[in-house]
Amino acid sequence: MIKSCELCGIEKPAIKRPKTGQGICKPCFFSAIENEVHETIISSNLFHPGEKIAIGASGGKDSTVLIHLLDLLNKRHNYGIELHLLSIDEGIVGYRDDSLVTVKRNQEVYQLPLTIVSYSELFGWTMDQIVKKIGLNNNCTYCGVFRRQALDRGARMIGAEKIATGHNADDIAETVLMNLLRGDHFRLGKSTDIVTGEEGDMPRCKPLKYLYEKEIVLYAHYQNLDYFSTECVYSPNAYRGYAREFLKDLERIRPRAILDIIHSGEMLSVSAPAPAKMTCERCGNVSSNKICKACTLLETLSKP
Amino acid sequence: MSVHIAFSGGLEDLFNKQRNLTVPLESQLTLKQLVFHLKDRYLQTRPELFMSGDSLRPGIIVLVNDMDWELCGKDDYVVQDRDAISFISTLHGG
Ligand SMILES: [Zn+2]
Numbered sequence: 464m465i466k467s468c469e470l471c472g473i474e475k476p477a478i479k480r481p482k483t484g485q486g487i488c489k490p491c492f493f494s495a496i497e498n499e500v501h502e503t504i505i506s507s508n509l510f511h512p513g514e515k516i517a518i519g520a521s522g523g524k525d526s527t528v529l530i531h532l533l534d535l536l537n538k539r540h541n542y543g544i545e546l547h548l549l550s551i552d553e554g555i556v557g558y559r560d561d562s563l564v565t566v567k568r569n570q571e572v573y574q575l576p577l578t579i580v581s582y583s584e585l586f587g588w589t590m591d592q593i594v595k596k597i598g599l600n601n602n603c604t605y606c607g608v609f610r611r612q613a614l615d616r617g618a619r620m621i622g623a624e625k626i627a628t629g630h631n632a633d634d635i636a637e638t639v640l641m642n643l644l645r646g647d648h649f650r651l652g653k654s655t656d657i658v659t660g661e662e663g664d665m666p667r668c669k670p671l672k673y674l675y676e677k678e679i680v681l682y683a684h685y686q687n688l689d690y691f692s693t694e695c696v697y698s699p700n701a702y703r704g705y706a707r708e709f710l711k712d713l714e715r716i717r718p719r720a721i722l723d724i725i726h727s728g729e730m731l732s733v734s735a736p737a738p739a740k741m742t743c744e745r746c747g748n749v750s751s752n753k754i755c756k757a758c759t760l761l762e763t764l765s766k767p
Numbered sequence: 768m769s770v771h772i773a774f775s776g777g778l779e780d781l782f783n784k785q786r787n788l789t790v791p792l793e794s795q796l797t798l799k800q801l802v803f804h805l806k807d808r809y810l811q812t813r814p815e816l817f818m819s820g821d822s823l824r825p826g827i828i829v830l831v832n833d834m835d836w837e838l839c840g841k842d843d844y845v846v847q848d849r850d851a852i853s854f855i856s857t858l859h860g861g
């Protein structure tokens with residue numbers, strides 16, 4: 464058993480970092496996390512002075528830690544960016560309504576503006592209504608496609624230049640694996656990019672890309688951050704669930720596995736032509752087909 | 768002897784929505800044995816979200832008196848009287 468922090472040698476250790484295997488104390492852990500995210504922001508040139516950044520805020524652990532860190536680092540290092548919380552209300556009673564209460568409490572704590580856009584105002588359907596209509600088979604596809612467009616439209620609505628999301632290292636490793644398992648080589652080539660979105664798209668960035676889920680949860684825990692942690696009432700995609708369990712099993716044996724998968728993804732050069740970019744004939748949003756995915760799904764829903 | 772147990776990150780939903788429990792113990796247990804004890808005596812639903820095979824499900828973080836259990840022997844740690852043990856799930860949405 465380690466008696467004292469392997470960095471400062473003084474305090475009682477609180478966490479074994481998955482990345483380094485070192486046992487470190489709370490103060491050393493906080494500075495390590497804050498410095499690493501700052502380095503990621505600087506080395507990838509994520510933000511520019513004067514930019515307005517929409518933070519995708521779900522009330523969950525990742526986005527709560529993202530809000531906390533961006534607010535703290537923006538003040539500490541004078542990024543000169545304006546932060547604006549952006550939440551999506553999918554219309555899931557007993558899940559999203561509760562998590563939005565958490566977002567509102569955090570809005571008070573950090574004194575940041577908050578905009579909520581809902582599926583019902585953008586698409587005319589709530590997820591509850593969609594599940595009633597189509598059942599529990601394809602619902603996550605609908606939700607994913609709608610969320611993507613809702614975040615884009617919400618960010619444009621508030622005049623943001625960029626969206627920041629709370630994706631962590633475990634999420635990115637999972638996405639690499641999922642794209643591999645689905646044979647989606649175009650997405651596979653982009654799955655580890657820290658900034659995504661070509662011309663016309665709203666750029667998205669992932670400042671927590673190199674933080675382990677464990678680090679995010681313990682950062683939130685030790686900082687007493689207020690986050691919401693209930694599973695979505697509509698059971699998630701089983702295929703993704705297996706990938707996630709597989710990664711957690713690997714991580715238990717060898718924590719480096721997560722970063723190594725991300726590294727493999729970064730080193731991949733995938734020769735897949737980017738799908739052509741056009742404007743959806745129906746809604747005018749960026750699309751890779753004449754009719755965008757959201758409009759195609761809406762059409763399916765409107766059939767009796 | 769007894770220990771204080773805290774559940775968070777969604778695990779409380781498996782334990783009758785209780786975030787805190789005081790668990791009396793008749794004999795000294797290792798953390799691994801404590802996990803079984805909690806499953807047998809207190810878990811209300813979906814054991815597969817708490818355990819996988821014969822151990823705690825990967826993705827659940829354990830803190831012993833606010834210290835990462837990976838720093839104090841994990842499964843083999845011998846639980847002491849009045850220990851505060853937190854189980855935090857990392858598996859719920861972000
Ligand atoms: Zn230290």
Ligand SMILES: [Zn+2]
Pocket residue numbers: 743744745746747748754755756757758759
């Ligand atoms: Zn469209």
